[in-house]
Amino acid sequence: WEIDASHAFHDRGIDETMSIDGCMHSIFGVSKASADLMVQEYGRYFGLKTACFRGGCLTGAGHSGAELHGFLAYLMQCTVTGKPYTVFGYKAKQVRDNIHSSDLVQALWRFVQAPTSAAVYNIGGGRFSSCSMLEAIDLCQKRAGRELNWTYSDDNRAGDHIWWISDISKFQADYPGFELQYDIEAVIADLHDNGAERWEALAS
Template sequence: MTIILVTGSAGLIGSESVRFFCDRGYTVVGIDNNMRQTFFGENASTKWNRDLLLEKYEERYIHHNIDIRDREAVTKLFQDYGTDISLIIHTAAQPSHDWAARDPYTDFTVNANGTLILLENTRQICPNAVFIFCSTNKVYGDKPNFLPLIEQEWRWEIEETHPYSVGIDETMCIDQCKHSLFGTSKVAADVLVQEYGRYFDMKTASFRGGCLTGPSHSGTELHGFLSYLMKCTMLGKPYRVYGYKGKQVRDNIHSYDLVNAFYHFYQAPRIGEVYNIGGSRFSNCSILEAIQECEAIAEKKLNWSYEEVNRSGDHIWWISDVRKFQQHYPGWNLTYGIKNIIKEIYIQNTSRWN
């Protein structure tokens, strides 16, 4: 039997991974203890998503309510499935800048220690398995904010002649900058994943994503940009924009496109790789542009306000250069643009949010 192990399996990327691999006939073992509700409150609970997966894939999906920081429980699970585990997709995380500053101990133990526990069990029990880590562009800290950016009417941009005009690639330094405590814990995990690959010759990869999005996101104010923005638009809830005149730019990648990238890596894995992954120039927007799209699709006005102080370490402009991954895996392409993503979030959540 071939087992796909997914951590954070009821979250956005985790649940997309479950669906993707179950639909292709694999048996998927999920780890998720709904820590997102602990982080962000009842409205961020992923229980609804977990229940949908169990109902739809009752013969292919096996769920475990385990905390990835629990060494004994994680080790027992790895021992139970042994070398049948051929792929680990690690998406479980504390994902918020602001929350990390409130409780640095929990943030670091979840993001860094939890990743170490998973890597070591992979090395000891199923060393031939592929290990994919859902990292973040926050490993680059605020370095992107020192690029020569140009203010336009609706967004910040970079000169077309700049080397990063296509997007920021993996050569950007991660040192000597402000990361936020969240970014720091993810740096630790990211480097661990690389080192286990290089030091122990394991098939590992860190995918450094920007805004990961899709209809399965349990978006909240502190995490889940497009999902939460559309939710506020639909329900008439107030939305706050923090700093940079609302012109800060993010590339947004649909959860399906990201998991499809994981699948391509799984089919032809490499050792200790790092990839910037996101919507690139194919799928990106500023907050002001995203507000316009949400209002047009929902046919409602968003009740939003502006605060001049930006979130510490937040990016003014981020677009990923995905050409390295495309060169390694030319069969992979982005399929979801911003309008498609926002419209799908609206359609698939209308009954749940209204």
């Protein structure tokens, strides 16, 4: 799926101004939002050097993905091992950005070098490293050299986003020079090349 070209979030993705009110969230999502507010509060109230990094899909070599969390690692694992995979809703066209752990660590390190109080940043792969579910399946199959055994369910997960691409320009403005290194194909390659042997051994 794609949002309308005239939408404010189209070019760069969703920024930190997007409201979380008046919509459904997962319990998992709410737990992150409550921690986010607490970190902001300690920054503002006590002047501590704190930052909230609102991540897109975080992944990388060694990621132990599961069916409901860490979808890209789990998708690659299922592709490699032949384990059945279920896509939930949205015609498998839901979109996510994916940030490699190495890129995230670089962002965290830059903040540690020059911290501020109560900072809030969206941090994800942006349009540089994003894909739909269908695109992710295709990329995993090509890298693994085999077909994914997948089925489709019309029922999307409650509170699940149909489209999420993070706008990281606020962080880049505050920390000039930060650039993502891993695009979606590089993320997929890293997951496969560092996980395939381990997953195959566990499956046997």
